[in-house]
Amino acid sequence: MADTVRAAVYIDKGGTGKTTSAAHLGAALDEIGHEVLLIDLAGKQGDLADSLGVYEEVERDISNEDDYPNIATTMGNRWADVAEMVGVKDAIDRLVYDTESGIDIIPAHPDLDGLDADLANVDDVDERYNRLRVFLDEFVESLDRWDVILLDMPGLANNVTYNGLWAAENVVTPVSMGSFELKQAKSLQEDLEKIRSNYGQDVRLQMIIANLYDRRTNLHSDMLSRFEDEFETIMAPEYIVDTQQIRTATEDGQTLFDIANEDLLSTAQDARDAFLANAEALYNRLSEAQE
Numbered sequence: 001m002a003d004t005v006r007a008a009v010y011i012d013k014g015g016t017g018k019t020t021s022a023a024h025l026g027a028a029l030d031e032i033g034h035e036v037l038l039i040d041l042a043g044k045q046g047d048l049a050d051s052l053g054v055y056e057e058v059e060r061d062i063s064n065e066d067d068y069p070n071i072a073t074t075m076g077n078r079w080a081d082v083a084e085m086v087g088v089k090d091a092i093d094r095l096v097y098d099t100e101s102g103i104d105i106i107p108a109h110p111d112l113d114g115l116d117a118d119l120a121n122v123d124d125v126d127e128r129y130n131r132l133r134v135f136l137d138e139f140v141e142s143l144d145r146w147d148v149i150l151l152d153m154p155g156l157a158n159n160v161t162y163n164g165l166w167a168a169e170n171v172v173t174p175v176s177m178g179s180f181e182l183k184q185a186k187s188l189q190e191d192l193e194k195i196r197s198n199y200g201q202d203v204r205l206q207m208i209i210a211n212l213y214d215r216r217t218n219l220h221s222d223m224l225s226r227f228e229d230e231f232e233t234i235m236a237p238e239y240i241v242d243t244q245q246i247r248t249a250t251e252d253g254q255t256l257f258d259i260a261n262e263d264l265l266s267t268a269q270d271a272r273d274a275f276l277a278n279a280e281a282l283y284n285r286l287s288e289a290q291e
Helices: 018-031 047-051 055-063 079-086 088-095 111-120 125-143 159-168 179-199 218-234 244-251 266-290
Strands: 005-009 036-040 104-106 148-152 170-175 204-210
Touching: 005 018, 005 159, 005 266, 018 036, 018 047, 018 148, 018 170, 018 244, 018 266, 036 047, 047 055, 079 088, 079 125, 088 125, 111 125, 111 159, 125 159, 148 159, 159 170, 170 179, 170 266, 179 204, 179 218, 204 218, 204 266, 244 266
Parallel strands: 005 148, 005 170, 036 104, 036 148, 170 204
Antiparallel strands: none
């Protein structure tokens, strides 16, 4: 593993707040002084770019066919040729978009849909699942530009997902408070154990974040206790309270960190503080795991 710490925001389920969590953890890490790169592997819809205010720019580039290379290219057969032809820095600069949140993003691209099928045709399993890791290790790390890389993952297990897991080796999982979600988190633990056993890849669950937490219900309090009993030390230090202001900010292409503190409602301020605490804990855990 290279010096930059990495994590994949992942669970094999949609609707858990992976993209919102990735954006806010990235913004929180930036807030506490880290240079952050977010990579969207979650599909062609481009939700991460939308939540960070660069969706129209990305879509304009795609419409104008000014979108090569893109994230899918990094796991294709020709990335090394592209990097050699234009230089590593220029090649990666073409991938990366600046955001007003202060973090950088490599957005999703429609070519990700076809990439999964292309990867399935790669006979060698090590090569099939290691392409993103090679891109990060050999090209991104050489620029010494970022010290945290977060991957926003698909909500299903496929070849692109395995590339993200292999490249990050660390998993962050946002969960809502329900018994089904508890089963999903347990299943994820089992899946990661199988990856370690069957493929020799040391992919581990580093943090579970209680998301969309409603402090008004005993159900959520009881479920949080069940999660804490099951997962103990890998639970995030703070839950993320459910607040409309997160959704409003996301729809405006912002995070809570782009809003002045005095303009935040009390629940939004609590959520912002929780993301900061979780981001600091996550960075420490990733750093320790890398030693």
